[in-house]
Amino acid sequence: MAGLTVDEVRARVEADWDRIVEVLRRKIALQSVSAKGITADHMKRSAEFVAEELRLVGVDAKVVQASNEDGTPGAWEVIGSRMVSPDAPTVLLYAHHDVQPVPDPAEWDTDPFVGTEIDGRLYGRGSADDGGGIAIHSGALKALGDDLKVNIKVFIEGEEEMGSPSFIPFISAHKDEFDSDVIIVADSGNWSAEIPSLTTSLRGNTCVDVTVRGLKHPVHSGQYGGPILDSNTLAAMLIASLYDENGDIAVPGIAAQEPVGGLQQDVDEAGVRADAGVVDGYVLAGSGSLASRLWTKPSLTVIGFDAHPVDGSFNVIAPETRFRLSLRTAPSQRPEEAQDALAEFLLSHAPFGAEIEVTKLENGMGWAMDPDAVATKDALEAMEETFGVKPINQGQGGSIPFIPELQRLFPSAQVLVTGPEDPKANAHSPNESISLYGLKHNVITEALLLDKLGR
Template sequence: MITVDAVRSAVHDSFESVVSDLVELVSIPSVSASSHDQAQVLRSAEHVAGLLTGAGLSAQVLSLVGADGVSGRPAVLAHRDGPAGAPRVLLYAHHDVQPVGDPAAWAQADPFAAERRGERLFGRGTADDGAGVIAHVHALRTLAALGGGELPCSVSVFVEGEEEVGSPTFESFLTAHRDYLDCDVIVVADSSNWKVGVPALTTSLRGVVKADVRLDILDHALHSGQYGGPIIDAVTAMCRLIATLHDETGDVAVPGLVRRSQASPDAPDYSEADFRADAGVLDGVKLAGTGDLTARLWTGPALAVIGMDVTPLQVSGNVLAPACTARLSMRVAPGQDPVEAFEALRAHLEAHAPFGARVAITRGETGPAFDGSSDNPVGRAARWALTTAFGHECVEIGQGGSIPFVSTLTETFPGAQVLVTGIEDPDTRAHSEDESMHLGDLERIVTGEALLLARLGGTILDEGDR
């Protein structure tokens, strides 16, 4: 048997190597967006494969072409058998990262040169999802060291290389390697904890729908003085159309979208003051929407304009724009099909076209929501492991963001229990400038995952089982 104290001490004693490995991983600019150097994504995959090989697993770098002909980014598959009859556990993370955004908005000169400042490590990918990769690697290293070279479970690791571009070949990859990845438990290390020092399991995720809306007013641009007045330019018309998507309180006003009034009876309390501080809401700015705050975040729809093709200021002229296209991102509540939600959005936009403007709506990326529970033996083992590692009761939360592949995993492996575990915290700033990882939480995350795997494999017991 392995003891809790032995796991805790082993992780603590080796923690500087955990940080060092994360710093080295962050140094590889593995941006999967097609506008960036994809050789770096391959380099990152090969580096992760090396880390997993060093942890005692058999690892390989693979990619394939999806059903739509899109070539996938390189992923890493690794495996090691545990004792006969032991649970089969699949550990998921992703090694690709977002672009850096505005380099001048970072406090450090190079976002890929991780900097340790206080209790946090700053750099692109330190949290999303470098910390998830490193947590898997070091939890396995810890257990192998304490178990005489053996693991308590049979473990497969899948480290994706295209999560940040929508996982275009994810489903095809699972199908191609289904036997290799088949499992009883799936641990997804790509979500958030409630706060620094407070662990969480994510049991609901909103789905996502992207849509491009094109609005046409004229067949060519016009002099704004000669023709302005009877004609409203396409950008202004687009603004009027977008304004119909929310009511006066800020609630989404598209008929047919699902909304739950409460996130969960067990959801932790999230005060407005804490939310404003976490999100960086400016003084005097009111929050949008009505009802329970966590429901607004986790189980209600949200709509945002994430792009619009307006003329840049430096090249603007006194003309009426003939057309305008906006890109919308809609988050869909658990329990609603994303295609159904898109059709509701389409109907609303077509019905509210201003001044008879021509409106064309094109559906982009869609991803399903996830609705799960931790009220089962695997979930209870995870709650025990995280509570023990953090020294604080694990809470159950939802996420307003989307991880569409979680639903794909549940469909592909219907007999497996999915655990979505936290890596980030409210100060992480994933996808934004000055992304960071709290190092105290990273140590606790590695400890918690090691405890979970040992618990699932029956090599560690909590006090109630003795």
């Protein structure tokens, strides 16, 4: 079955372009800040706006209030569907309609809640994250119109920026309405406005609390210092033992992997150094591509350390030190497994036979795209046809917790993570914006992808 050409789709998106940007402007004006109350009226209005816009592009959409695990009312969600044939594949389109707060409008160059176009970018809170996702889905469905050859289900969430507390109960209660062959999560972004990307992986995370004890009580450092090391030093030795001389994690059982889908282009070191504010002489730790170190290899961070403050310190050998280790795990490793390996290593590497206690804390699963899935190949093809350049896969070092959850609840679905952002988008920060060039090309790409999935 012959599909639409990229030029046909492009012409349709061009014809619809003013409407797409207007949807985004109106969405920005709604001030859908979920931090001001997930269940509040302004969030319901935001959901109703999105449902109405989806109805205008053929989706039978409605607003439903979720319930939290404890039965209390949750977020205002938008769900809907457009079924074309029981034999056609089904695609779930995801975005979220809530936005990050604006703590200080004075940090913005424009009014955060008035969509303002400057130099090819539309500024405003939620212009990219994730009003852009809503605009992409709306534009793609409009472009396909009656040529749509896949069944569509839609979930536009109302509490993503609050960590999705009612996400699991809501999805579980509406499993049939979300069950699909392909899930397109339009909440991430591209390599740049001109170079498209699939987000190929997310790291998982886990934490442990560690207590190192060398003494039953504090003693004087003049009397006992020498043979008896303080617990801060013992803790430092224990932490250092987790690394090899290159700065790679040297704990057997904590997995590392290479970028999922292959590495087309490494991350620019100068950019990372500048963005992170690395001091001049600092040598980046670890080995292998910078992309693998940032996205798919594990990383350890001491995020808490209880020690006596410097001010008011005196000549005592500390008996006991407690610290919290945060471990970002390789996308495909179960975090429980990495946590067990970490705990085992810590317990068996006590410096000078100190007492070690490890308390295991919560785990969050990572996620890795299936590079061989049909939907993945169709998406990469649609991107290249639309943008005219080869996509560059990119992973994310952090987590988007609902994506592994979606994959867990729908294990056979092919999940694609796309989105409206680019490195200049400033999502979650002042002066958030979306590239209008990028948005238009994302709309065309998604329409083309849906068309390919229907063949």
